[in-house]
Amino acid sequence: MPAAIGPSSPWDAVPDLLRARGMRWTPQRRTLIEVLAGIGGHLTGAELVERCRAADPTTTPSTVYRTLDVLEELGFIRHGHGADGREEFHVLPRTAHGHLHCGTCGSSWELGASEVGGLVRALRRGRGFHVDLSHVTIVGQCESCASAESRP
Amino acid sequence: MPAAIGPSSPWDAVPDLLRARGMRWTPQRRTLIEVLAGIGGHLTGAELVERCRAADPTTTPSTVYRTLDVLEELGFIRHGHGADGREEFHVLPRTAHGHLHCGTCGSSWELGASEVGGLVRALRRGRGFHVDLSHVTIVGQCESCASAESRP
DNA sequence: GTCGGTATTGCGACGCCTTGCAACAACAGC
């Protein structure tokens, strides 16, 4: 019995987008898409590999990372680097955004375009430099860690 | 014959600073310091390991990285992460500064406190977040790459 | 000068991610 017309998801377009570019729709890619569709927010590459392995134990890291590259080209994900330099992927970013990372407690927050807008404009005007916002990670210390440290 | 009193270097203080903290001055650390003193600017961890190996083939990566941690605690170097997430060390930073990295051509520039000042203040006021400037790497596209791309 | 406590080293193993390559399989055309 054919599934009823379910809630349409942006991911549904992936197979055709791939084929339109002469690329192929494979079970391995399907696995990764299902994992990505089932979660949201930020994940490291290793976490993604692990979740794919949970869904399909034959998953290979290299395939996951290569598929992530493809999905990034298609705009479905973006990657940046966390405070430790490890890759971090953002699923379906509504708008480009950077990240704020507390080096003490490890929490992180999104950094909206409005907050970095001044810097982005200044760099564009002053240096002709075009900032890739999704790749911006600002490291430092968050409010609660800073106050905890000044009053131990 | 004892060396004449040479040009004094900030590195000369390292042995005593270490001992003052109950740490030790070892030949391996000496090798790394000599390498660092002989260059300047930005280097990746791997480059540093390689240069140490050139000076002393018995050099071990783990020792180099651990010594770099110590030197960072002492303030002689700072590390950040380049566009690809790899570690990058800055020798003797005069002032805290961030980095601007062109993802297309790979060049990078220093980002002065004045340029990021607005963002730093906004984050402090708005979120109580204290930015670690030396850890900031802004990725994007530089002027020449951007214009080369728009007019191929 | 020697001795002992302990910081440091070197090793081996691991984790994350990338790359080259041969074998495989998706898919367009018949």
Add this chain to the structure above:
DNA sequence: GCTGTTGTTGCAAGGCGTCGCAATACCGAC
């Protein structure tokens, strides 16, 4: 439905960086 092309996969190996552990050697004390 079969077939050939060629994009993908899985493997193996490698690079960068970290960590635990036993052996080493620095350095302060005697």
